[in-house]
Amino acid sequence: MKKRTRPTPVDALRQAKRNFLRQQRIDMSVLAEQLEISRVTLYRWVGSRDQLLVEVTWSLTEFTIGELNREVRETGSERVVRIAVGFLERVLDNAGMKHWIATEGELAMRLMTRHDTGFQPRLIEAFRQILQEETDAGRMSLPADLNEVAYVIVRIIESYTYLNLITGQEPNIEKAEGVLRLLLR
Numbered sequence: 001m002k003k004r005t006r007p008t009p010v011d012a013l014r015q016a017k018r019n020f021l022r023q024q025r026i027d028m029s030v031l032a033e034q035l036e037i038s039r040v041t042l043y044r045w046v047g048s049r050d051q052l053l054v055e056v057t058w059s060l061t062e063f064t065i066g067e068l069n070r071e072v073r074e075t076g077s078e079r080v081v082r083i084a085v086g087f088l089e090r091v092l093d094n095a096g097m098k099h100w101i102a103t104e105g106e107l108a109m110r111l112m113t114r115h116d117t118g119f120q121p122r123l124i125e126a127f128r129q130i131l132q133e134e135t136d137a138g139r140m141s142l143p144a145d146l147n148e149v150a151y152v153i154v155r156i157i158e159s160y161t162y163l164n165l166i167t168g169q170e171p172n173i174e175k176a177e178g179v180l181r182l183l184l185r
Contacts, residue, residue: 007035009045016046016056023099026053054111054119057097061119064090065126076139077184080130080153085177088157092171101162109162120158124150140184149183156180 015034016026024030028049032042046052064087072082091097100108111117128150134140142149160176163169 007037011035012037012042012045013052013055013059016052017059020053020056020060020096020100021094023095025103026056028052050107050111050117053100053107054117057112058119058122060094060096061087061123062126069130075137076134077181079134080127080140080184081177081180083130084127084153084157084180085173088160088171088176089173091157091161092173101165105162105165109158109165113158113162120154123157124154127153142184152183153180156183 012031012035016031019026019031019034026049028039028042032039035042046055065083068083068086068090072079072086074082097108112119115121124147128146131140131142131146131150135142135146156176156179159166160171160173163171
């Protein structure tokens with residue numbers, strides 16, 4: 001007889017990520033049930049639902065950016081553009097993200113675009129590191145602070161991710177790419 005191991009906070013994040021990718025609403029009661037723990041324990045482990053959503057999306061983001069970093073062969077500003085556009089494409093193609101934006105768009109936009117939730121600062125830092133690597137290697141030179149450029153790159157990605165909510169228009173990756181190229185030329 002196989003002894004069942006007790007779930008951990010990591011299991012809670014994994015299950016929430018599975019639910020998210022299956023286009024299911026992250027429901028704390030359902031998640032606690034799936035893990036066979038109390039809601040009190042779940043909240044103690046992951047904080048609020050908002051905090052859990054930020055961690056779910058950040059874990060997907062971190063994986064995606066790492067993957068793009070390995071896949072993109074270009075250098076300099078072209079590398080930065082390819083990673084940013086690739087990231088935007090994957091965000092817009094992700095079934096879980098599509099579902100979340102369609103069903104809870106205002107919440108998604110708030111959690112992903114405000115500095116106080118912790119998601120946006122990490123994304124800015126990820127792009128700052130990419131810019132730093134290319135600058136340190138002498139493959140690009142920017143007349144502005146790397147933190148500021150990373151911030152603007154992230155704001156462009158955010159603007160196109162939530163374009164439908166902001167303007168009613170469908171996101172257009174080609175237009176986003178044009179703006180990113182203009183910024184990084």
